[in-house]
Amino acid sequence: MDSILFIVFAGIAVLCGLNLVLQKHPISSALSLVGVMGSLAVLYLLLGGEFIAMAQLIVYAGAIMVLFVFVIMLLNAGTEPVSKRRLWVTYGGVPLMAAGIGIGAYVLQRSFPSTESVKLGAFQGGGAYEIGKKLFETYVLPFEITSVLILVAIIGAIVLASKEVN
Amino acid sequence: MNFLILSLIKAAVVAFVLMTTLAYLQWIERKVIAHIQLRVGPRRVGPHGLLQPLADVIKLLTKEDMLPSHVNKPFYFLAPFIAVFFALIAISVIPFGTEITIGPVKTAMQLTDLNIGVLFILGLSGMGVYGVALAGWASNNKYALLGGLRSSAQMISYELPMAMAIAAPLLMLNTLSFRQLVDAQGGYFFGFIPRWTVFQGPFPQVVSFILFMIAAFAETNRVPFDLPEAENELVAGFHTEYSSMKFASFFMAEYANMVTVSCVATLLFLGGWQPPFPEQYGAKFVPSLIFALGALLCFYHGFNPARPFDKITLPVVGVVFLGVAAAFVAPVISTILMPLFWFAAKVGIILFLYIWVRATLPRFRYDQLMRFAWTFMFPVAVVNLFVTGLLVALS
Numbered sequence: 001m002d003s004i005l006f007i008v009f010a011g012i013a014v015l016c017g018l019n020l021v022l023q024k025h026p027i028s029s030a031l032s033l034v035g036v037m038g039s040l041a042v043l044y045l046l047l048g049g050e051f052i053a054m055a056q057l058i059v060y061a062g063a064i065m066v067l068f069v070f071v072i073m074l075l076n077a078g079t080e081p082v083s084k085r086r087l088w089v090t091y092g093g094v095p096l097m098a099a100g101i102g103i104g105a106y107v108l109q110r111s112f113p114s115t116e117s118v119k120l121g122a123f124q125g126g127g128a129y130e131i132g133k134k135l136f137e138t139y140v141l142p143f144e145i146t147s148v149l150i151l152v153a154i155i156g157a158i159v160l161a162s163k164e165v166n
Numbered sequence: 167m168n169f170l171i172l173s174l175i176k177a178a179v180v181a182f183v184l185m186t187t188l189a190y191l192q193w194i195e196r197k198v199i200a201h202i203q204l205r206v207g208p209r210r211v212g213p214h215g216l217l218q219p220l221a222d223v224i225k226l227l228t229k230e231d232m233l234p235s236h237v238n239k240p241f242y243f244l245a246p247f248i249a250v251f252f253a254l255i256a257i258s259v260i261p262f263g264t265e266i267t268i269g270p271v272k273t274a275m276q277l278t279d280l281n282i283g284v285l286f287i288l289g290l291s292g293m294g295v296y297g298v299a300l301a302g303w304a305s306n307n308k309y310a311l312l313g314g315l316r317s318s319a320q321m322i323s324y325e326l327p328m329a330m331a332i333a334a335p336l337l338m339l340n341t342l343s344f345r346q347l348v349d350a351q352g353g354y355f356f357g358f359i360p361r362w363t364v365f366q367g368p369f370p371q372v373v374s375f376i377l378f379m380i381a382a383f384a385e386t387n388r389v390p391f392d393l394p395e396a397e398n399e400l401v402a403g404f405h406t407e408y409s410s411m412k413f414a415s416f417f418m419a420e421y422a423n424m425v426t427v428s429c430v431a432t433l434l435f436l437g438g439w440q441p442p443f444p445e446q447y448g449a450k451f452v453p454s455l456i457f458a459l460g461a462l463l464c465f466y467h468g469f470n471p472a473r474p475f476d477k478i479t480l481p482v483v484g485v486v487f488l489g490v491a492a493a494f495v496a497p498v499i500s501t502i503l504m505p506l507f508w509f510a511a512k513v514g515i516i517l518f519l520y521i522w523v524r525a526t527l528p529r530f531r532y533d534q535l536m537r538f539a540w541t542f543m544f545p546v547a548v549v550n551l552f553v554t555g556l557l558v559a560l561s
Contacts, residue, residue, distance in 0.1 A: 027300075051285070053282075054285035057293070058285065062293055062295070063292060066296070066322060070315070070319070073299065073311070074315065128285070128342050
């Protein structure tokens with residue numbers, strides 16, 4: 001059951017990812033990205049990370065992508081024009097990309113040889129309680145530094161967006 | 167019994183009850199608003215218009231499905247599906263009552279108890295925005311687009327105070343599973359004050375409850391925050407270009423969201439199916455008493471009929487009411503019905519509040535809506551969360 005769900009949602013994630021690149025309209029691309037995020041959330045769920053899955057759904061698929069879609073709608077962005085490609089790009093693009101992915105996979109496999117495969121649903125402790133305990137005990141310093149970083153980003157955004165005051 | 171078969175049966179029952187509730191919620195809304203405005207409301211189809219929802223469903227199904235020529239077709243078709251899908255699926259984590267045993271089967275009155283149920287609901291409400299935003303954009307109509315944009319901005323803004331209002335009672339109850347939330351609210355202070363989070367120490371969550379209800383009104387696009395479909399400015403907002411079943415999908419999504427939000431408010435703040443006063447003061451007999459009173463009223467009007475056929479119909483209804491009253495004191499059935507009754511009663515009161523507000527308050531202006539969210543709701547929610555956290559940490 002777990003592996004069927006994994007194949008289905010991994011497939012959806014890959015298809016949405018491809019669609020994201022292939023679509024010409026920004027809204028279609030943005031919605032494909034939502035599909036990728038949603039499928040990733042299900043994959044996290046299959047791996048036992050319930051809290052991460054929901055955070056993925058709320059933060060990425062929900063909040064951030066809604067803002068993306070919102071901005072695209074406000075800017076009223078139309079279909080992207082297709083630029084004229086060079087001959088070697090038209091015919092060599094797909095084989096070269098496949099070769100690149102193959103080399104990357106080979107290098108990864110060689111440098112991190114894994115002895116056992118991932119067991120779906122074997123991991124316990126991805127609930128809110130465990131994550132919270134880890135976040136506020138073991139990883140409290142990185143967590144706090146990240147929040148300072150976000151604060152800096154917010155202040156930067158306000159400075160950029162505010163009108164000049166004499 | 168097989169887990170799969172059991173789940174299918176439960177899903178079928180919940181889906182049937184939810185659909186019926188959605189259809190009749192609209193009838194109740196029309197009736198209540200009519201009576202508040204000194205009208206009689208629908209009463210042509212069936213006795214007191216009781217078959218009106220059925221007629222509406224047939225009307226919506228058989229109406230001509232117009233497809234405007236200028237729309238972006240894939241997204242135009244996708245939007246109502248997204249809206250109704252994310253609205254209906256939320257009911258799957260809502261518990262309606264305690265664990266029950268029917269013959270050999272022992273099951274909870276809930277489709278699934280997620281240990282992250284509250285987050286699941288929040289995630290779904292975030293995804294529901296896409297339905298509205300896409301509908302507005304794909305319609306290729308300035309009113310629809312404005313409605314969609316308003317709606318997404320409003321839902322994003324009010325999600326923040328809503329999530330913070332939800333977080334405060336969670337701090338006190340220490341769980342994200344709806345079933346455990348309700349279990350943690352069982353029992354009474356001094357023997358009669360229920361341990362619901364609105365009454366529970368160290369900090370009664372009244373402020374959170376009010377904030378949550380206000381945000382819920384905005385999240386479900388209801389009066390006084392129904393800016394996305396303000397008909398005097400935007401025709402009908404994001405669903406201007408939709409007709410027939412696609413329009414009905416948005417309609418259904420709105421009412422399903424109302425039901426979900428009311429259920430969440432009940433579970434988080436009002437103790438779910440926990441009765442409002444203890445059993446030794448007779449909480450067991452409240453539903454029987456209500457239904458018996460209803461039966462008596464029916465009998466009285468049956469014997470003093472205003473119309474000739476009341477002589478037959480009202481006593482029949484009275485007998486049915488008496489039967490329901492008897493079921494609530496019957497030994498085995500009552501253990502199943504009692505939690506359901508209290509849960510439905512609380513959800514019903516919140517839904518009535520929705521209708522009452524709709525009949526009472528005028529609509530906000532858009533800038534007022536946004537200012538209210540960011541300069542009032544958000545700071546109050548933050549302070550409320552801080553105070554709750556501090557008191558929980560100290561106690």
